[in-house]
Amino acid sequence: MKKHNFYAGPSILSQYTIKNTADAILNFADTGLSILEVSHRSKEFQAVIDEASALVKELLDVPEGYSVLFLGGGASLQFCMVPYNLLAKNASYLDTGTWASNAIKEARLFGEVDVVASSKDANYTFIPKDYTIPADSDYFHFTTNNTIYGTEMRYDPESPVRLVADMSSDIFSRPVDVSKYDIIYAGAQKNLAPAGVTIVIVRDEALGHVERAIPTMLDYRTHVKKGSMFNTPPVLPIYSALQTLRYYKELGGIKRLEEMDLAKAGKLYEAIDGSRLFEGTVTDHADRSIMNVCFVMKPEYKELEKDFVDFAVTKGIVGIKGHRSVGGFRASLYNALPMESVEVLIAAMKEFEQKH
Numbered sequence: 001m002k003k004h005n006f007y008a009g010p011s012i013l014s015q016y017t018i019k020n021t022a023d024a025i026l027n028f029a030d031t032g033l034s035i036l037e038v039s040h041r042s043k044e045f046q047a048v049i050d051e052a053s054a055l056v057k058e059l060l061d062v063p064e065g066y067s068v069l070f071l072g073g074g075a076s077l078q079f080c081m082v083p084y085n086l087l088a089k090n091a092s093y094l095d096t097g098t099w100a101s102n103a104i105k106e107a108r109l110f111g112e113v114d115v116v117a118s119s120k121d122a123n124y125t126f127i128p129k130d131y132t133i134p135a136d137s138d139y140f141h142f143t144t145n146n147t148i149y150g151t152e153m154r155y156d157p158e159s160p161v162r163l164v165a166d167m168s169s170d171i172f173s174r175p176v177d178v179s180k181y182d183i184i185y186a187g188a189q190k191n192l193a194p195a196g197v198t199i200v201i202v203r204d205e206a207l208g209h210v211e212r213a214i215p216t217m218l219d220y221r222t223h224v225k226k227g228s229m230f231n232t233p234p235v236l237p238i239y240s241a242l243q244t245l246r247y248y249k250e251l252g253g254i255k256r257l258e259e260m261d262l263a264k265a266g267k268l269y270e271a272i273d274g275s276r277l278f279e280g281t282v283t284d285h286a287d288r289s290i291m292n293v294c295f296v297m298k299p300e301y302k303e304l305e306k307d308f309v310d311f312a313v314t315k316g317i318v319g320i321k322g323h324r325s326v327g328g329f330r331a332s333l334y335n336a337l338p339m340e341s342v343e344v345l346i347a348a349m350k351e352f353e354q355k356h
């Protein structure tokens with residue numbers, strides 16, 4: 001049976017990415033060798049990382065003065081690298097979920113952290129909007145998409161100080177004005193590649209303003225200077241990332257991806273809002289994520305939640321169980337998920353509703 005993959009991460013990748021990665025595992029760039037067994041300093045792999053970097057710049061319209069890095073350690077390592085490199089005295093953070101609060105925890109190891117607003121008391125069901133970013137902060141950090149709670153900031157906020165964003169779960173789903181940011185980072189396993197590589201887009205000028213000693217591997221300047229090749233980079237995930245980036249370009253770029261994502265999410269939210277059994281968890285509809293759609297059974301049908309997950313599996317639908325901190329369901333609609341899968345999910349919801 002055809003599977004419909006709604007996992008939150010690692011998550012669905014395009015067949016183009018998966019097939020080309022499989023091919024390169026057998027024979028990489030006609031070398032007669034597997035990509036798993038060639039030097040990262042070979043000219044063939046250098047071409048991969050160069051093209052991947054150029055495509056990130058092209059797709060996101062990255063201006064001059066920025067470097068694109070491919071690092072290990074996941075987005076979680078960026079929670080520490082950002083303050084290590086940018087936090088001299090104090091930084092401001094917006095607390096919109098688990099990942100944001102993990103980032104805050106790390107930053108506190110390096111200086112004062114001003115949490116400008118938090119929706120924690122409401123179990124992160126909305127994005128706080130009334131807050132002021134202190135003008136003497138070293139930077140303001142926020143999470144564009146809260147993967148666990150299904151809220152998203154689909155805009156580039158105004159900030160009087162350097163702007164830093166964790167875009168792990170919605171990068172490449174909308175045009176971004178990169179010139180407003182000093183650092184953008186994103187783990188690959190949501191919208192790009194297998195786990196193991198993190199994209200970092202850094203304004204070169206933002207570096208070198210803190211006095212502390214920074215370990216070589218955690219200093220962005222090392223990776224800027226060495227073109228992400230100071231040590232062995234995550235070769236295979238970078239190769240897969242290149243395939244996805246080519247695929248995104250072929251499809252028509254970010255605007256086209258955004259249209260497709262809006263259409264998928266719009267359809268699913270409409271089905272949830274029109275349902276007798278289901279309801280969304282995000283209180284302000286303007287905050288609803290187009291990447292991770294979180295919903296539950298209405299209180300009077302709560303006991304049917306497990307049954308629906310089991311029912312969905314019989315239709316080939318996998319990965320819709322909500323994160324344990326929210327419960328219910330989460331349908332992740334990343335770029336590679338086809339509209340057809342959303343339609344199958346909606347049909348399953350309707351059929352289940354008729355039965356109950």
Ligand SMILES: *Cc1c(COP(=O)(O)O)cnc(C)c1O
Nearest residue numbers: 074075076099147166168169187
């Ligand atoms: C998944 C995720 C992370 C954590 O990524 P790792 O690569 O596992 O460290 C951080 N931030 C956001 C927004 C995420 O979705």
